Every structure is written in structure tokens, then in C-alpha cells.
Amino acid sequence: MRRAVVVGASSGMGHEVARLLLADGWTVGVAARRREPLEALARDFPGSVFTKEIDVMDADAGHLLSELIHEMGGMDLYFHAAGVGWQNYTLEEDKELRTVETNTVGFARLVGVAYRYFADRGGGQIAVISSIAGTKGIGMAPAYSATKAFEDIYIQALEQQARIRHIPIRFTDLRPGFVRTALLDDGAEYPMLMDPHRVAKDMVDSVYKGRHVRVIDGRYRVLTFFWRLLPAWLWRRLNIHN
Numbered sequence: 001m002r003r004a005v006v007v008g009a010s011s012g013m014g015h016e017v018a019r020l021l022l023a024d025g026w027t028v029g030v031a032a033r034r035r036e037p038l039e040a041l042a043r044d045f046p047g048s049v050f051t052k053e054i055d056v057m058d059a060d061a062g063h064l065l066s067e068l069i070h071e072m073g074g075m076d077l078y079f080h081a082a083g084v085g086w087q088n089y090t091l092e093e094d095k096e097l098r099t100v101e102t103n104t105v106g107f108a109r110l111v112g113v114a115y116r117y118f119a120d121r122g123g124g125q126i127a128v129i130s131s132i133a134g135t136k137g138i139g140m141a142p143a144y145s146a147t148k149a150f151e152d153i154y155i156q157a158l159e160q161q162a163r164i165r166h167i168p169i170r171f172t173d174l175r176p177g178f179v180r181t182a183l184l185d186d187g188a189e190y191p192m193l194m195d196p197h198r199v200a201k202d203m204v205d206s207v208y209k210g211r212h213v214r215v216i217d218g219r220y221r222v223l224t225f226f227w228r229l230l231p232a233w234l235w236r237r238l239n240i241h242n
Contacts, residue, residue: 004077005029005068007054007110010037013129013179014081016200021079022048024204029068029075032082056082056106062113069117077207078114080128082106085144096143103147108154115158115169123168127207128155132175132215135224136235159212173213174203177220192219 004021008014010032021028022045030038031054042049052068054061069075084102086095111126118124133141134148152173159171180193199216206214215221230238 002026002077003029003072003075004079005031005065005072005075005114006079006081007031007056007065008080008082008129009041010034012081013176013196013200013203014079015041016196017079017081017203019044020200020204021077026077027072029072031065031068054110056110057101061106062109065110065113066117074121075114075117075124077125077127078111078118079207080107080111080114080126082110083129085131085133085141085147087140088142088144089140091142099143099147103144104150107147107151111154111158115162118169119162119165119167125170125172125207125210126155126158127172127174127203129174129176129203130155132177132220132224134175135227136230170210172207172211174206174216175214175220175224176203176216177223 002025004026006014006018006021006028009018009030014032015037018028018030018041022041027048027050029050029052030041031052032038033053033055035051035053038051042051050068050072052064054064082102085099088095107128111128114126118126128151130151131144131148133145134152136145138145152175155171155173162169162171176194176199178193179196179199194217202214202216215224
């Protein structure tokens, strides 16, 4: 039996990934702040879904994740899809701080639980959804791009640590471009929008293949390749907007 936990499974990419794993025969623990979409998954896949209401920002979120893993009888894959972000030209404080807290503190809290579980168990796989936004500091979304860079580096560091400690944990850092989900339903316009189901299939395939880093899709792989080549003085002068 293959057992996965998907945090952030109530909507967007987490929901799509959970459905694909369930369709592939996995037993899946789904967690999010909203219970109703999780219970809908349980009705669609009776006997294969465990649900848990978890807000990654709550102090007891790690304890609740451990409870979910125990209720499932163990975990082979941890998939982190929880995250927030906005275009924030006016640097509204609430949006910036909520993004920082969710995408750094909440991220480290839950990924840390999964890492320690697999370290004690003797192996497993951790996959996270970060973003191409972590490639460079993007002026229209300061906190979002900075926190996605944090996620990229954090996973890279954990992968190195696991190798040093001889713990067979596989890591997959998934970096999509703009995906047509509720996260982008903020009235702004986004270029090169991707279909969420197609992106989810790419993500699940990348997990199965054990890819370390996967930029989704080809257009964004080309874009980020050239982004990385730009010197800082030129990047500062670019007019990147919606």
C-alpha cells in the first residue's frame, strides 16, 4: 500500500494532485484549513481518504500532521501544496506578512515534521510546490518571490543534510509558472496561464520519476534559464508587470 499526505488539498494544485494519487491507487491523507472539500474527496474515493483540518499557521499544526500520519498507519510521500501570495505593488502589510508567515514558518513547520518522520522511519519522499517566482526578486510580488526562494533553498539544504546523514529521503522541488487556480483569482492578469490538471499530471509524474527540481512547463524552463543569466544591474531595470 502506498500512502501519501497532501497538505493544502482543499483547492488548486493540492486538490488536483490528491485526486491523481487516489486514482492511481494511493491511500491519501488530505489536510487543509477548509474541511468541506476534503470530505468531498472522501466521498469520491471511499475507504482511501483520511482527512484532517490543519492550518499550517497554527502552533499545533505539526502535532495534527503527526496524528494524521499515525491514523493512516504511516506515510511514504509527503506533498506540500499549501501557500499564499499576491501581487502587491503598494506593499500592503497584511498581505506581505501573511505570505511570509505561511510560506516560510508554516512551510518549515510541516516539512520539518515530514523530514523527522522519514529520518526516524529510514526513508521516504518529500515533494513541495514552490514557484518560478523564487528565481529572482520580482517587484510586483516581493514577499511571494522571496518566500519561494526560501522554499527552494530550504529543500536544497534538507537534501544535502539527508545525504550527509545517510538518510534515503528523496526530494522533489516543483516550480510551476502561472497556473489557472484560485490563488490567481485576484483580478490581475497573468501571462502564459497553464491548465491545473495538466500541471498536476506533470507534478505527479515528476514525483514518480524522483526528479530533484522540475520547472513546469517548457516555456517557463526557457524563461527562467535566461532570467538566471541576467546580471543584477539589468534585472533592476526590467519593467516586469502584469
